[in-house]
Amino acid sequence: MTNSVAPTLVSEASLARLRRAAPALLLLLALALASLLSGSTGGLRLASPDRSHVDQLRRVIGELPSGSLVLIAFDADLGTYAEIRATTRAAIDDLAAHGVRLAIVSFTPEGRAIAAAERDRIIRAGSADPPADLGFVAGSEAGLVRSIESIVPSGAAGETFDAVRQRGGGIGAFDMVLVVSGSDISARSWVEQVGTRLPGLSLVAIAPTFLDPELEPYLRSGQLTALLSTLREGVAYAQAVSAGSASGPGPTVGPLPMLIGMLAALAVLAEAGFRRLGRRGRRPARRRARP
């Protein structure tokens, strides 16, 4: 008779690793299932019922005369752009539908990468008049201030570039600026550096949710003309823009996966709270046990 150990397909360490990863993997699985079922969740709505911010942006865009010049300052982060992607595209569609002439500029390298990709997408979709590309301006806030004087690259040729040059060649040539915010150059930088130098310029912003507490005061004080800075507002705006067009609102985040994710976050919070309470409850008993 020999002492033999039965061969195991999975080692103990691998099992322990999988056990540790199980909650995260289950969450991913739940999100995947929820994404698949998201189309049939009639009772759930992600769009914000408060339409004041949406109406504000729609009114500002609606008041622009046809042929106006609008600058899209694309400085979103690669990490957070997915959250505002649908809103930004809806805003570009909204502006195009009102017959404005668009130009795109970036003051951050990440923003430039996203702007180039978005412009390629618009061209690929067959747009007859894609936004004029003003490129990347280096120097962060100093570059922003320099662009007030001159923003058109020297060799650029085209109808929109000529129109900007005729009006002075700087940011002041535009009737409105749509700031697609990220963490490096946000709408705050525009308010501080451009808004103070060009007080008559209309600044509107789209920002990821984490910037909302920072940007909301500028909207209240009137330094920003309009602001969409939460996911729910973004979805409501995309739906409002698509309501008047034949195409749908485009892919937006579904309400069911968001609900499941929020429930998971609450569960983690509750578990941590109960664990802490349990530890606090055990502490006096240990003290009593000491001699």
Place this chain on the structure above:
Amino acid sequence: MNGFAGADLAGTLATWVAALATIAVWSYLTGARRLFVLMQHLLAGLATGYLVLLAIRDVLVPRLAVPLIEHPADRVLLVPALVLVGMLVGASWLPRRLMAPVAGILVGGIAAYALGGAVVGTVLPQIAAALPTTGAASPDLVGEVISLAITSLVLLAFLHGTPRGRLTTRAAGVGRWLLVGGIGGWLGFLVVSRLSLLVDRVAFLLGDWLTVLR
């Protein structure tokens, strides 16, 4: 779904690379560190390469080299910029005494822009906007008073190391809790924000890659 990749071969390839990179990053959840570290190196390498290319193609050549070569007499002010670029490139070999003023000018310039903008563009207009309007009754007087009280209490929470009475200490304690509450609210915003990114990535895998989601 995200619309960045086209339907051609390059687009399909880009979608596959993005999907495999996403799965490789998520493999960290199961403890597979090697793939995750590989992805980190890939990201760092790509970002560095992109930044170098952007700096050369969009900044150094069109805004520095070309104007200096084509119109050297009109662009005398670009000569100090060229010297600055040279000094920054050779910063590790140059003596610190030579580099310190250059770094000082750069940092000082950035700080001046940020500070000047913050005071003129944020602090003063926000104070003006928060002040109760004179004459007619303010439409949101209660809100303004609450805002003033909360701001004062939170500011008191930052009085570290200063001798204070019992009342001030209690007020600072309340201010600290208000601060914690505010940070908690911001964290809630952050959770929603990050969750939407995760949901978007799952939708990318199901929609763009596996095409089971429409």
